[in-house]
Amino acid sequence: MSEQNCTAPQPISLMASGELRDALTAIEEGKAPAAIAALMAIDPVSWQAIEQRLKAVVGSDLRTLLFQSREAGWVASTIV
Template sequence: MSEQHETTTPPRISLMAAAELRDALRALGEGRGPAAIASLMAIDADSWEAVEQRLAAIVGNDLRALLLSAAGGTTDTEAAKFLG
């Protein structure tokens, strides 16, 4: 009897989604809320799944905490850790 091991690759954040997230964080930091929302809404579903998993590991599924942190000045190291 052979065992089958399922290997699933974790969802990845696409380059486009990473750019949209970066733009959203920048817009938020500049006080441009509607532009931040538009950028977040442009992120594809698969990338959102990856974002949700990273949020759970880093800030406990609290996107608001991440956005508020970004508005206060997120370091490049923190952003790189989040985006993977």
């Protein structure tokens, strides 16, 4: 049998996933300062893991995804 060379994805902490959810909710509610605070609270390892998953699933990073959703008129709850 041939071995596949794949690495396990980096973990996203429970706290970071909650902060991301809070940030998306704040964006949906028009609370930019709260969204920024929530995003800044995400630890670096979780942030990298979030970016990797976004690129794998939607082909872009969070910033691009948010800009596209704003232009298309999506709400944050549609993304999550």
